[in-house]
Each structure stands twice: as C-alpha cells, then as structure tokens.
Amino acid sequence: MKVWFLGTGTSQGIPVIGSTHPVSLSSDHKDKRLRVSVWIHWENYSYVIDCGPDFRQQMLTSKCPKLDGILYTHEHADHTAGLDDIRPFFFKQGDIPIYAHNRVIESLKKRFDYIFQEVDKYPGVPTVKINKVVNGQPFTIGNKTVMPIEVMHGNLPILGYRIGDFAYLTDVKTVEPAEQEKLKGLKVLVVSALRHEPHNSHFNLEEALHFIKTINPERAYLTHISHMMGFHEEVQEILPKNVFLAYDNLEITI
Ligand SMILES: [Zn+2]
Numbered sequence: 001m002k003v004w005f006l007g008t009g010t011s012q013g014i015p016v017i018g019s020t021h022p023v024s025l026s027s028d029h030k031d032k033r034l035r036v037s038v039w040i041h042w043e044n045y046s047y048v049i050d051c052g053p054d055f056r057q058q059m060l061t062s063k064c065p066k067l068d069g070i071l072y073t074h075e076h077a078d079h080t081a082g083l084d085d086i087r088p089f090f091f092k093q094g095d096i097p098i099y100a101h102n103r104v105i106e107s108l109k110k111r112f113d114y115i116f117q118e119v120d121k122y123p124g125v126p127t128v129k130i131n132k133v134v135n136g137q138p139f140t141i142g143n144k145t146v147m148p149i150e151v152m153h154g155n156l157p158i159l160g161y162r163i164g165d166f167a168y169l170t171d172v173k174t175v176e177p178a179e180q181e182k183l184k185g186l187k188v189l190v191v192s193a194l195r196h197e198p199h200n201s202h203f204n205l206e207e208a209l210h211f212i213k214t215i216n217p218e219r220a221y222l223t224h225i226s227h228m229m230g231f232h233e234e235v236q237e238i239l240p241k242n243v244f245l246a247y248d249n250l251e252i253t254i
Contacts, residue, residue, distance in 0.1 A: 001042040001144075003166065003188070004251045006058035009033025010194055010202075010226040011078035013054065023227040030232035030247040035078045036170055036224045038190070039064055040163065045142035047071060049161060049168055055082025061249060066093060069131075069141055072100035073170055074158035075107035083112050083128075090126035097129040099139065099146075101159055105130055133159060149182050151175045154201030162186075166254045167217075170224050173201050175211065186217035188254050190246065192224035205229065212243060221246040 007013075014033040015024035023031055035052035039062055046064060048055075049071045058064075067089040073079055086096050100108070109116045114125050121127075133139060135150045135157075147162040153171040160169030165187035169175070172192050183189065193208035202224070203211065212220040222239075223246045229235055236245050 001040060001164065001166065001254045002251055003168075003190075003254060004039040004041070004062050005221075005223065005246045005248060006037040006039050006048065006062060007034030007052065007054050008223045008225055008246045008248055008250075009035055010224050011035065011076070012226075014225070014227045016227055019227065021227050023229075023231060026231060028232060030245075031227075032248060033225055034058060034248055036192075037079075038168060042144070043142070045144075047141055049073065050079040050170075051082045051086070052078045053081040056085040059085070059088075067096055069097035069099060071133075071141070071146070071161055072098065072104050072108075073160060073168075074101075074153060074156065075104045075111075076171070079171075080104075080108060080111065083108065083115065084126070086128075087124070087126050095127045095129040097131055099131045099133050099141070101134075102132050105132065135159065147182055149175075149179050151179065156201070164254070166190075171201070172203050172208075172211070173199075180215065183215045183217075186215065187219065188252065189215055189217035189220045190223055191220060193222040193229070194224060195226040195228040196230070197228065205235075209240065209243065212240075218242065219244065221250075221252070
C-alpha cells in the first residue's frame with residue numbers, strides 16, 4: 001500500500017495569504033503545505049482521507065487516476081471544502097462513495113445541499129454514495145478492513161482510521177486509552193502536530209512526540225503543520241530517529 005501526502009498544512013496552508021513570516025516566504029518546497037489530506041492506493045484501489053479546499057490541485061499534482069472513495073475525519077472546512085471538485089471522477093465513474101460519521105454527513109448535507117438534493121438536481125452536479133461510519137465498527141474499502149479510531153479534537157469527537165499496519169490521525173488533542181489500544185503494533189503512524197506552542201484543540205510538537213512514544217510505531221510522520229512550527233529542515237533535525245515531518249508530495253510504502 002502506498003500513502004501519498006497530498007497536503008500537510010494546517011487550515012490556512014503555508015504560505016499563509018499576506019504573511020511575511022519567514023516560513024511563509026521560504027523557497028524550500030518542503031515549507032509549502034496545502035491543506036491536509038492523503039491519497040492511499042494499492043493494486044487497483046484508490047482512496048483519499050479528507051477532501052479539503054486544495055483537492056483539485058492535489059489530484060492534478062499526484063495524477064490520481066480514479067477515486068474509489070473519500071474517508072472523512074471530520075466536518076471542518078479544511079477537511080471538506082473540496083467536495084465539489086470530485087466532478088471529473090463522478091463523470092467517469094458514477095456516484096462516489098463517502099465514508100463519514102453521521103454528524104459529518106449531516107454537515108456535508110448543509111454545506112453542499114445541491115450535491116445531496118434528490119429531486120430537480122442541476123445537471124453536472126456530482127452524486128455521492130453515503131456510508132455511515134460508527135466507531136467500533138470496522139468497514140471494508142476495496143479488499144482491506146478499516147478500523148475507525150475516535151480521537152478528541154478539543155471537545156469534538158472525530159475519527160482517524162487504521163488500515164492494516166498504518167494509521168492516520170489528524171486534528172488530535174487527546175486520545176482515550178481504549179482508542180490507543182487499537183493502535184498497537186503499527187508500522188506507520190501519521191499524527192498531527194500543529195506547532196511548538198500549546199493549542200486548545202491540537203497536539204503541539206511535544207504532545208505529539210509523547211503520544212508517538214506511547215503508541216510506539218516503527219515510524220511516525222507528523223502532519224497538519226502550521227508555519228509557526230518553523231522551517232522543515234530545522235524541525236526535522238530535532239526529531240527522534242523514527243519520527244519525520246511529512247511534506248507535500250512525499251510518498252511512503254507500507
Ligand atoms: Zn484541520
């Protein structure tokens with residue numbers, strides 16, 4: 001299975017519009033971060049986790065040829081705003097499956113009412129096939145089993161996903177012990193780390209590193225990164241040997 005980091009930035013992306021922060025002005029391609037998402041593909045299967053405002057650009061850059069489904073972590077705009085841009089996949093493939101918690105589906109219905117409209121639908125509007133995800137109930141994508149993992153994004157319970165020896169958790173602030181149990185024996189853990197300073201709904205770097213130590217995967221990749229984290233190259237140098245700062249268009253094999 002391959003995992004392509006489509007975006008590794010926090011909600012504003014890097015560079016931040018109008019920002020003169022040195023990281024926003026950096027010419028290192030690893031300091032340019034679109035909104036967070038990954039493309040997971042194996043054999044002939046192809047899925048993304050989240051579908052943010054940079055989805056179109058991410059599909060073009062990665063040359064993703066087809067989309068078998070979208071797994072949503074939560075309803076915030078940086079994870080959902082790109083849904084309309086599934087149109088080219090819809091035209092070729094028909095209804096696109098989405099996998100999300102019921103609360104997220106209800107939010108998508110409000111944000112994209114025209115996509116979910118059942119009568120008098122405007123021609124050219126995409127249609128999705130709804131798959132409700134319930135924590136504690138594994139589901140199948142292609143020929144693989146996905147285990148939902150509930151994490152807390154501040155006060156909001158949201159979902160991460162484990163697929164085999166790989167797990168993807170973003171926008172994390174706390175994880176209950178029972179959910180941590182589901183993360184044993186991982187080869188690769190992707191987890192969010194916003195910046196150095198604490199934040200009320202996101203791990204900072206210290207909290208993310210502590211969590212990684214507890215879960216003890218073979219390798220970990222940090223994502224959902226703010227410009228306030230600093231330059232990619234400098235931050236990578238202070239990380240433990242098995243922890244990497246992800247960057248856009250990095251592809252890893254699991
Ligand atoms: Zn986010």
